[in-house]
Amino acid sequence: MVGSYQLIDQQGDSMPSLKALAVGVEKTNRKTFATLFFAAVLTVFYIFLPLVKAHAQGAEDVASQKQVQSLLSEANKAGGDLGALSNVVVRHFAIGTWVNAILGKEAKKFSASELAEFKRLFPSYIAKQYFKQFGGSNGVLGEVTETRNVRGDILVTSRIPGSGRTFTVDWRLRIIGGKPRVIDYTTGGISAVVLRRSEFQSKIKQSGPSGLNDFLRTFISS
Incomplete structure (x- = not known):
């Protein structure tokens, strides 16, 4: 009898053990599934995210090429018409970005009206500079030759026929x-923004914002 009771006790004790084992297996399966699912999601993310970024970047590169080609075409048609060329600058350049980069801290010296006048004059100044540099093409259109990415921006290289040279x-x-939008251009290794920043800030220190605006007016009308 004692042996029989011991057997029953042993069998009775085995039932909770089987249940615990089943629960443990179920938990393990859930963890394994979750781990595999998470790994699959990460795999898809790391495989396809670069492809999505590359596609977006490719679209931006194409759009930038078209923007520069359009700029060259419109500037070529404008020729020496400063008003038309100024409109080309406004359409294709990020004027606000140029103004902020060129004036820097010196912008604090401008009154609201002086700053508004500077922003009004600036596109015509850039247009006049463009014509002086590249206006001798005799109707020959420039061309885009290369596009690459630089620190989050797009650099589009072009060749523009000028007076006696390309x-x-x-x-x-x-x-x-x-x-x-164009935020700078470089020719001969010289950045237009860096060059203008040095020149304009020097004039502000010499003759103030009104003196700089007078300089722009004189240059535009020359």
Whole structure:
């Protein structure tokens, strides 16, 4: 009898053990599934995210190329018409970005009216500079030759026929408001923004904001 009771006790004790084992297996399966699912999601993420980024970047590169080619075409048609060329600058350049980069801390010295006047004059100044540098093409259209990415911006290289020579110009564009806009251009290794910043800030220190605006007016009308 004692042996029988011991057997029953042993069998009774085995039932909770089987249940615990089943629960443990179920938990393990859940953890394994969760781990595998998470791993699969990460795999998809790391495989397809670069492809999505590459596609988006490719679209931005194409848009930037078209923007520069359009700029060259419109500037070529404008010729020496400063008003038309100024409109080309407004359409394709990020004027606000240029103004902020060029004036820097010196912008604090401007009154509201002086700053508004500077922003009004600036596109015509850039247009006049463009014509002085590249206006001798005799109707020959420049061309885009290369596009690459630089620190989140797009650099579009073009060749522009000028007076007696062909200029290689690197246009730096940034996506602003969903569209590529010119934020700088470099020719002969010289950045237009850096050059203007040095020149303009020097004039501000010498003759103040009004003196700089007078300089722009004189240059535009020359």
